[in-house]
Amino acid sequence: MKTKELAIAAAAMLCMSAAPAMTAPSVDPLEEVGLGTSTHIHLGMSVPIPQGYYELCIAQPSVCRPRKGQADVTRDGQVVLSRKRLQQMVAVNAAVNRSMRAVEDINRLGVADKWSIGGASGDCEDFALTKRQRLLAQGWPSSALLIALVRTSWGQQHAVLLVRTDRGDYALDNLVQEVKPWRSTSYSWEKVQSPTQMWVWHNV
Numbered sequence: 001m002k003t004k005e006l007a008i009a010a011a012a013m014l015c016m017s018a019a020p021a022m023t024a025p026s027v028d029p030l031e032e033v034g035l036g037t038s039t040h041i042h043l044g045m046s047v048p049i050p051q052g053y054y055e056l057c058i059a060q061p062s063v064c065r066p067r068k069g070q071a072d073v074t075r076d077g078q079v080v081l082s083r084k085r086l087q088q089m090v091a092v093n094a095a096v097n098r099s100m101r102a103v104e105d106i107n108r109l110g111v112a113d114k115w116s117i118g119g120a121s122g123d124c125e126d127f128a129l130t131k132r133q134r135l136l137a138q139g140w141p142s143s144a145l146l147i148a149l150v151r152t153s154w155g156q157q158h159a160v161l162l163v164r165t166d167r168g169d170y171a172l173d174n175l176v177q178e179v180k181p182w183r184s185t186s187y188s189w190e191k192v193q194s195p196t197q198m199w200v201w202h203n204v
Helices: 003-018 051-059 083-099 124-137
Strands: 145-151 157-165 168-172 188-193 201-203
Touching (some): 051 124
Antiparallel strands (some): 145 188, 157 168, 188 201
């Protein structure tokens, strides 16, 4: 090979070694599951706590006490929504909706309203509490997992689990299979439990 050709080949090799490696663009975890960024719900004045929640906390105080968990959180107690935490949120919502059968308390227990966790069946509060309990068991803090009472478009009171993250707040609902940003639901939001205090609820 001639001297000139050697020089050109060496220059080409030098350029190739100096060129940065091409990497695939990172995909937002929210986009991977078809979920958009949400906003944060605003908690207003304190309001009376629901009777069913009060009775649950009297019977099982440990269920209602704040828990720190092991997840990364913001200063306000919102979970940092990593890919792992997002997958947990979506999986728990789907698993509970799939495994529990919706039955009103009056038909299941013979009482108008009784909040409980787990079981093969339950009403909306039971679905929300069960999802909360499963996420707590996976290291989520209670400050990010709030029971919320809403009003449906047909005027019925309903309960969902509100999950607070650094990417906004999301509703886990037994009437809708997919997780949704809280403002993307069709509900009127009425009250939400405090992120930090056992006996306090707030209006929205």
